[in-house]
Amino acid sequence: MRIDIALDSGLGSERLSELGLLAEKYGIGTIWAASYLNSRDPFSNLAALARTSTRIRLGPIAVNPFEQHPLRITTALLTLNEISNGRADIIVGGGGEVIQALGIKPERRVTAVRECVEIIKAASPDRPMTYKGELYQVTNYRPQWAVSGQPRVFVAANKPQMLKMAARVADGVMLSDMPPVLCRQIIGDLREQLAVHGRPSDSFEISNFKAWHIYEDRNEAIREARQWIAYRGLFRRWVITTFLSDADYDLIEAQKAGLYAATELGADAISGIPERVLDALVDNLTLAGHISELDSKIAYLAELKSAGVSAVTLELRQHVEQSIKLIGERVIPALR
Secondary structure: OEEEEEEOOOOOHHHHHHHHHHHHHOOOOEEEEEOOOOOOOHHHHOHHHHHHOOOOEEEEEOEOOOOOOHHHHHHHHHHHHHHOOOOEEEEEOOOOHHHHHOOOOOOOHHHHHHHHHHHHHHOOOOOOEEEEOOOOEEEEEOOOOOOOOOOEEEEEOOOHHHHHHHHHHOOEEEEEOOOHHHHHHHHHHHHHHHHHOOOOHHHOEEEEEEEEEEEOOHHHHHHHHHHOHHHOOOOOHHHHOOOOOHHHHHHHHHOHHHHHHHHHHOOOOOOOOOHHHHHHHHHHHEEEEEHHHHHHHHHHHHHHHHHOOOEEEEEOOOOHHHHHHHHHHHHHHHHO
16 A cells, blocks of 8 residues: 655645655655645645656645636646656545635536546647537647646545546545545445446555644644544544444534634634544544554554555644654555
8 A cells, every 4th residue: 555645735845845855765655735725836836846856746636627627727737747757646626625715616516527537638649639528618629748648637535426436537536534444335336336337446546535643742643633623524424423423423513613713723622522522533533643653553554455445645744754754664664
């Protein structure tokens, strides 16, 4: 199982490159740069790393076709792919905070994401591409300069219809915050869909996004995990009730505003949420704790591997160099 990392979207190009080169040294597979409301443009921000690195793959996570036309996404991706000599990937999704901030209603998400993926994958330097979809059209697009190969296109997906579509048109999917029991179920369904479309399952990548908070100071690690827990796939009953009760989920849903406010305030206690519930959320939705607990986190990742997950993306926040070193020296060898 490959280990990738997602870095803070607030990092500048120079710092992103420095950390990306360190990650490359330690055998990490991909650097993902987030596309958030207040972040730098991920395509431009990755350009310096694309030029200075040699092996590590890189790309934006997650771009959506509601805030930018798929053709412009395609051109930006192909440009990054050219700069990196064919090492660019992309995650295409149907949501995110940007469309909320812009007041966009993402109607027909599955169709929009599918057409975006199809446009990216149809782009070729060898022949003009004309695409007439239900939502998007492109006429006579031929990037003759884009000769560095085809970027890999993944779909950010967790629910059945998006997963089913991805199995038909994408190179893989990225799940988010999924426990092994649900990964096993989802991957079984994906393999059935791949077989329907005559696609080999061993060439379809299944990744899972997990937050990483493993530090020398356990209190710092747990505090940070709690502060960001609202962004960890929290408001999905079908995920949370794999380890908490329906009543606990109702309680969480009722405190949604406080959970999001905790991130803004840097708080690790949320009024109305018992400690046992917060602890369960951290234990099941993140990889958090002291370095001495690393073996149990590796065992959890091994469970994901056994369930059929082919890559895990670890989101790093603080102590990034130490985390990359720890991942490279202990996690990656253990999962080979």
